[in-house]
Amino acid sequence: MDHFAALFAHVTPTARTFFAGNLCETTQFAEFGYLHLLKGGALTLTQSGTADIAVSEPTLLFFPRPRAHGFTIGSQRGADLVCATIDLGSDRGNPISQGLPDLVMLPLDSHPTLKPACELLVTEGFADSDGRQAALDRLFDYLLILVVRHVVASGLVRSGVLAGLADPRLAKALTAMHEEPAKPWSLGDLADAAGMSRTRFAAHFRDVVGATPIDHLTNWRMTLARGLLAAGKPVKSVASQVGYDSAAAFSRVFARLIGHAPRDVGANRDRPG
Numbered sequence: 352m353d354h355f356a357a358l359f360a361h362v363t364p365t366a367r368t369f370f371a372g373n374l375c376e377t378t379q380f381a382e383f384g385y386l387h388l389l390k391g392g393a394l395t396l397t398q399s400g401t402a403d404i405a406v407s408e409p410t411l412l413f414f415p416r417p418r419a420h421g422f423t424i425g426s427q428r429g430a431d432l433v434c435a436t437i438d439l440g441s442d443r444g445n446p447i448s449q450g451l452p453d454l455v456m457l458p459l460d461s462h463p464t465l466k467p468a469c470e471l472l473v474t475e476g477f478a479d480s481d482g483r484q485a486a487l488d489r490l491f492d493y494l495l496i497l498v499v500r501h502v503v504a505s506g507l508v509r510s511g512v513l514a515g516l517a518d519p520r521l522a523k524a525l526t527a528m529h530e531e532p533a534k535p536w537s538l539g540d541l542a543d544a545a546g547m548s549r550t551r552f553a554a555h556f557r558d559v560v561g562a563t564p565i566d567h568l569t570n571w572r573m574t575l576a577r578g579l580l581a582a583g584k585p586v587k588s589v590a591s592q593v594g595y596d597s598a599a600a601f602s603r604v605f606a607r608l609i610g611h612a613p614r615d616v617g618a619n620r621d622r623p624g
Contacts, residue, residue: 354516357529358447359496361575366435366491368484371476374422375429381419383436386491386498387412390473392430395423404456411465413455413498415439415448433476435491445574447499449561450511455502462501468494512567515560520545524552525560528568532575533594536568573608576601580616589613 366386374394393407398420406412414420415437424430439448459466468490475486499513508514515521524545528536541564542552556564572593579589590601605613 354522354526355496355500357526358445358512361445361578364437364439364445364447364492364495364499366437366488366495368433368435368476368487368491370432370434371487372432373429374432375424375427377421377423379419379421380414382417384416384439385412385414385420386435386437386495387414387422388433388469388472388476388494390431390433390477392424392428393426394430394432395425397421397423398454406456409459409469411455411457411459411462411469411494411498413457414453415451415455416453418453420454431473431477433472433487435488437491437495446512446567446571450508450513451499451502452507455498455507457498457501464501465494465497468497510559510561512560515556518555518559520547520552521556521559524556524564525567528564528571532568532572533592535594536565538564541568569604570608573605576605576613577609577616580613586613 373392389406389408389410389412391409393405396404396406396412398418403423416439422430422432439445439451457465459469472487472490472494475483475490480486502508503513503517506517508517512525515525524541527534527541527544534540538549538553541556542549545552545556547555553564556562556567560567562570572595576589576593579592580586584592586602587598590596590598593601595601595604602613
């Protein structure tokens with residue numbers, strides 16, 4: 352069972368390479384999530400409110416959300432870097448971003464499973480081949496999935512949906528919801544999927560994920576609905592696809608949770624519902 356399949360299928364994390372080369376001056380970053388791959392040289396990572404971190408070996412630095420940070424370069428050697436902005440879909444409610452640490456720092460010598468993708472990134476980043484930008488972006492997309500996989504498997508996520516997916520029992524219920532959002536799930540159905548009693552399942556789910564099972568299901572449905580509406584799907588069709596018998600019932604829930612009517616989303620702003 353692929354616990355990430357539905358999450359990645361509906362709100363795909365993406366990366367966009369913006370720098371590959373030798374950095375020789377202090378630089379600041381703030382607007383996006385970021386992946387930075389240090390190939391060689393050394394730098395000091397600075398962040399407001401935390402101690403500076405010296406980085407002097409090949410290392411992957413992952414900022415899953417916008418967070419102001421900077422690199423100070425202290426030697427003439429500079430730092431060889433490949434950098435990308437990332438989008439985990441947090442503005443659309445993608446639960447992949449929930450619970451991730453503000454910074455994930457992965458020295459490559461200690462994480463050999465990341466090395467092949469990182470070596471390909473470095474090769475592409477410091478070459479001048481046709482299709483370089485597309486190749487780098489796709490490699491970063493792949494590396495992003497590897498990093499999320501590693502973070503979950505290593506137990507670095509303590510709460511949220513990714514923490515739930517790291518729990519063998521909760522993962523079964525979460526994956527069922529994510530793969531079949533239109534199904535009329537009850538608490539009993541989800542507890543059965545997890546192989547737990549309803550009482551124990553409800554309590555354990557809330558402790559780990561931070562929401563009730565039904566609230567999570569509703570939020571997931573709204574996440575999918577926002578994507579469908581932005582793609583131009585009619586409100587009535589979207590309501591059916593995410594498990595509502597009527598457009599009116601769906602619209603009430605959507606407006607309550609999202610803060611505006613479904614018709615106000617992207618391409619649907621001027622479409623009849």
